[in-house]
Amino acid sequence: MPSRNNATAGVSSSKVKYSKLAESDDGYIDLQFKKHTPKVPYKAIALATVLFLIGTLLITISALLLTGYINSTYSDTTWPVLIIGILVFLPGFYHLRIAYYAARGYRGYSYDDIPDFDD
Template sequence: MASRRNIDYSRLADDEDDSYDGSGKRQKDPRFDYTPKSYDKIPWKSIILALFLLFLGCLLLFFSFCIFTGHMGGDHSQAYGLLGLGILTFLPGFYETRIAYYSWRGAQGYRFASIPDY
């Protein structure tokens, strides 16, 4: 473990003029404004992308199932490829769609702000 160094700390001065304009009044800092409507903005592009990935993944998984069972022509290597692509598209689509659905229903801990906006 590293040893602590002997450093003397001092308090910061209370009369800093960084956040004051000429009139002696503090400038408004927009970083600390709380606007609840900014959290309720619905990322429609992300939701549409999630639904597209979900349905594309379901379609690819269905095609791979049909090839595996012999209802559709094709080699088993094609079915494995469709299975891999189906899983890779279904999982993120399902995850983001689930977050959007729970946000829409108002479940605790889910907000539209947790969906990345593209």
Template sequence: MASRRNVWGYAPLPTEDRDDSNLTDDVDLRFTYTPKSLRKIPWKSIALALFLLLLGCSLLFLSYFIFTGHMEGDNSQAYGLLFLGILAFLPGFYETQVAYYSSRGAPGYTFASIPDY
């Protein structure tokens, strides 16, 4: 267990010397300011994320159909489609997830965390 260190010579400031007399409640004003740039919705970035998500899903389905024999093609074509599908699906899924959580107001997610393309 961690023990508390003894700090000699430390004492809190007296209440009359504190500078928080103008605040009536315990709200930190640094975190209440939200500029308009944080509330702006990046529609182009969301559209790109949805496009990448749908492209990745379709490429993954095509590679699955080639692997299972429902479509004609070589295994090398299926591996290529699988690789491209994963490369398109992962960033599309991540950015779509961030946009969804930002629209729902989840803590820690804002539209400003989506890069603007």
């Protein structure tokens, strides 16, 4: 049966930071309460902006088609354009709102709430 002591066999490229434990162990350490600066997910915010703009464009086009401002020969395509526009608009708006509130420093909002692409 192979031994399990291979964990300490020269793996020095770890990103984990270690600290010394306190003498009196009451179950908590200081690093537990240290605030870290969140990484801004620029790619996710850019994707949310693109989704927001495409959704806004599709909703505007479908509204113009519904009101008759744009004359359409195929009027049956108006409702699918509106539905796709809403489905694209909502996630873009939601993530842009979180990014805006996090950038302004509102309490309860953080960049950690936006899914990242794990660069």
